[in-house]
Amino acid sequence: MSKESRLAALHRALAAQAGQPVLFADLIRAVWGDDPPSGPLPALRSLVKRLRQSIDDEIVTDASGYRLVVRPPGPRQLPADLPDFVGRDEELAALSASNTPVLAITGPPGIGKTALAVRLAHRIRDRFPGGQLHVNLRGFAAGPAVTVEQALGRFLRSLGVSPANIPLDVGEQIELYRSKLRGRRVLVLLDNATELSPLVPDVDGCTAIVTSRNELAGQVRLDVLTDDEASTLLDRWQIDGSPQDRVELIKLCAHLPLALRIAGAHLADRHLSDYLADLRGDGRLDALEIEGDAAVQATFDLSYRALPERAQHLFRLLGQIPGADFGVEAATALLGEDATEPLGHLVHANLVQRAQDRHSLHDLLRAYALRLGAPEPTRLYEYYLVNADAAGRRLNPEVHRMELPRLPDDLPRHDMPDEPGALAWLDTERANVVAAVLAAGDQPITWQLADAMRAYFMHHAANAIEWRTAAQAGLQAAQHLGEVGAEANMLGSLGLAHWRSSQFTEALPKYARAVSLARQENDLDSLQPYLGNFGIIHWELGNLAEAAEAMRESLSIVRKPNTLFNLSCVLEDLGPLDLAVSCGEDALRMSVEQNLTAGVAICLHGLAVSHQFIGEFDEVERYLAEVEPLVTPELGPSFAASVLESRALLLFEQGRLAEAESVCRQALEVAASHEDELNQADAHSTLGSVLRQLSRLDEAVQQHHQALALSRKAGLARCEVQSLTALAADHRVLGNLAAALGFATEADKIAERGQLRVRQVPVVAELAEIHRANGDEAEAERCRRRALDLARVTGRKEWARRLIEVSAR
Known part of the structure; x- marks a missing residue:
């Protein structure tokens, strides 16, 4: 059977059970029948990799097989065409016949640029089976324009990228955007742009239609109607x-x-x-x-x-809306009564544009409404606040919040019975709420809105730029009014935004100041979460003693399972491990008592890791057996990959090397398919150690170098120490003692600098083996004693036993 035939057979087998995992064994049988290759799993992985490159649908790696996720048809975002469009025949003909990647339409306001662009897009859309994307960039509106980052976030989600997988760096977002468009024919309509931005795809087969009041290269400039x-x-x-x-x-x-x-x-x-x-x-x-x-x-x-008085009043109020669009409920909040009828009058008079259940004003009409004059839209801000707070509580009820002010009872309140409902409202209104934060200026509603959105931003870290923008505006308002508690809250929010963006150095001073202000105000309710997060930032930066101190102080105020678990994780690096186990057990007990399903699974896995470090492998087996049935899609692919890697490591310690290799490759595929660098690095490292034990040294070195590269790219000091130690062992076995000494010495320095004492034990033990292989028994013994002392202090019992056995030989 040819490669193409095998590829087609694999696709058929997956498609026959689309959406369901198909076992590895069943796929191997479907592709090769009764004559599988000598290495069926690697051959299957190679074939899956090729199939991923040749189809639009997604192939997801599950614990025991692969699952085909059929992608829905490409996005269809074009606005409705005007049924009474007239004229522009010459322009339409020229633009339709053009093969240039950018079709620019320019002209003064009100000239009909958008109408022509939409008419053109509908005329040529059949050339673009990959779909159509659309955004109004509002480059010339009275309120804030839509940023490149905001538009990219929308586009990437429309192209099937999970919000959790959208990178924070705008350059990386642009590259992901273009990679998602490659091989597809997609039409992108960019309305009201100020320039040709990175939103223009610059990808073969894709075309952008851009409207602007500014001059653009290759433009078709519109004049008034004849x-x-x-x-x-x-x-x-x-x-x-x-x-x-x-x-x-x-x-x-x-x-x-x-x-x-x-x-x-x-x-x-x-x-x-x-x-x-x-x-x-x-x-x-x-x-x-x-x-x-x-x-x-x-x-x-x-x-x-000519409008009725209520419609006139509403029109004046609508000019004050800072966001790009609004729903009937927002208009009702502004008007103080049901706005359905007066809004209908405005739509009928063409003073308001309606698209399904959303409404907007043309830039000129917004400017006109503003000049008519209206009071500040306080009720709109309050409407956003009451609903953003309710949605945030649905997403994350545990997050610490500021107390809400007294809000009018007649504000429209949306029904948010579950998390999807809350997310739907926030996804729709996110940009409008951020615009309201910026428009509100130096008043309490500014930081109240910013605080209400924090739970959503935590849920969707891809919007970190908007998060920081809102929190910075809230901070400025709090400082201007001398509100110390609000200032601390906004500093904590900024710190969290930086943390979620992996900007730990920037996050640290924000939390340090928030902690100081909360102590100044004796606000223990706020101090507790600030300290917990302050500890995590220290942990990420390698300041483990400071991390443990902050977490212990947080626990002295309120004992929470998540803080206990985080302290347990810190102690897995710092030691002692028996205290890490104690904290993990307390966190597990509280999670069970509070019915925190995800928390129970995470704590079980954390305890498996702690016992792995100690060397109590029966306990590792017990905890893994409990957690593996709890691995669900809701916990995310990172958790699944981490549990698989822990199982592979246990199999390695048990000497079941073939099984360890298979499970480790599964962990690697799950992590790689979701661009999870931490778990990829861990899986590469463990796989390399398995291959070394199997005497496949060249492959082991390759795996460990991949682990090291990922660790350094992501700034993961723990993984870097592990990878360098593994490379030292590889080269020692190969007889490259100078290289081995270099890798181990570097690992020792990083572990010492980062207070990674638990992980430092195998590093120093490896140094002892390298010196012994070099014939330097005195230095080997010094390192052995040092490693043994570290093992005893940190509680690495299995390593202590091994190091004592070395001394006895």
């Missing part, structure tokens, strides 16, 4: 009137499609001559200009004055 085109538009709306009146209307609307559209809506139940009399009236002379054109202002004025 007399004939404008007249055709009036015909479409069945606007009656004399030819002279129609000509005058077109002139007074400055031939602008937007102004004509609003006039057409206004004329649905009026005679043209009466409308023109109003349009020519003296009130027009008093109007402020919009974009230098009083005629457009006058068109807006007449439509506005």
Whole structure:
């Protein structure tokens, strides 16, 4: 059977049970029948790798097999086409026939750039079976523009990337965006851009349509409608009137499609001559200009004055909305009563645009509404606050929160019965809430909104830039008003945002200041979580003694299972290990009592790791047997990979090397398929040690170098020490003693600097073996004694036993 045939057979076997894991053995049988290759699992892995490169669907590695996840059709995000679009025939023909990767449409506001771009996108969309992406970048709006990072986050999620897998660095986001587009034909519509940004795909087969008021390379620049085109538009709306009146209307609307559209809506139940009399009236002379054109202002004025009073009031309020769009509930919050009817009047008058259940204002209309004047949208901010807080509590009820102010009872409150409902609301309103934070200025609602969004940002660390932006605005407001508790809260939020972005050095001073301010205020409720997180930052930076001290102080205020577990993890590096086990057991007991399902699984695995370090392998077996049935998709692929790696390490210690290799490769595939560098590094390291024991030394060295590269890339000191120690052992067995000494010495320095005393035991023991192989018995004995002392102090009993046996030989 050819490779192509085997590839097709594998695809059929997976597709036959799409969405369900297919056992490795069943796949091997489907591909090779009764004549499998000598190394069936490696051959299957190689075939899966090739299949992943040749299909759009995703192949997920499970513990016992592979699962085909059929990707839904590509994104379909184009706005609806205007049924009454007229004119632009030459521009449409030229743009449709163009093969350039960027189709730029430019011109002044209200000229119809978006309408043409949408019409063009619908005309050519069949060329792009991979889907269509769309974003209004709001580059010229009164409120904040949509950033590249915000748009990339939306696009990547639409292209099937899990929020947890979206990188934090914008350069990496751009590369992931382009990698997801490669091999696909996708149309990208970028409306209201200020420049040609990285959102332009720059990928073969993909095309971007870009609209802008600014000059762009290769642009098609629009002019106002011709007399004939404008007249055709009036015909479409069945606007009656004399030819002279129609000509005058077109002139007074400055031939602008937007102004004509609003006039057409206004004329649905009026005679043209009466409308023109109003349009020519003296009130027009008093109007402020919009974009230098009083005629457009006058068109807006007449439509506005024709509205019922409630609709007029709502329109003025809507100009104050800082975000890009809004729902009926937001309008209701602003109005103080049900806004459905007045919002319908605004949509009918073309003063508000509606797309399904979302509404927005054209930039010119927003500017017009602002000039009409309205009070600050306090009720809108309060509406966002009450619902963001409720959604955050649904996502993470345990997170420490600031006390909410008294909020009006009549604010619309969304039903959020479960986590998906809460996430749906936050996904929709996230950018609007952040815009509200920035617009609110130096007042308490600023930090209250920023605090309410923290649970969501913790859930979706991919939005770390927005997180930091909101928290920084809240911090500034708190400092301006002298609110020490709020300042501490915002510093803690900033620290957490930096931490989730792996920016530990930046996070440390934020938490140090938050801890200091909470102590100053004697606010123990806030001090406890600040100390816990302060400890974790120290842990990540390798300051283990400081980490343990902060966590112990946090536990002295309130004993929480997550803080106990974190202290246990610190002690797995710092020692003593018997205390790590004690903390882990306490955390497990509290998790069981509080019915924390995920916490129980995590604590069980943590105890397996602690006993692994001690060398109590019967206990490792017991805890792994308990945790393995609890590994579910809800706990994430990282946890699954970590449990697999622990099982492989136990099999290695038990001498079951073939099984250890198989399980370790499963762990590696799960981690690699989800770009989990920590568990990839651990799996490579363990696999290399298994291969060394199997006398496959070249493969072992290769695996350990991969582990080292991943460790250094991710800044994982613990994994780096482990990888360097393994490479030292590889080269010692190979007889390359100088190289072995170099690797072990470097590992010892890193372990010493990072206080990684538990992991330092095998490092120093390896140094003893290298010196012994070099014939330096005195230095070998010095290192052995040092390793033995470390093993006793940290509680690595199995290593202590081995080192005593070495002395006895």
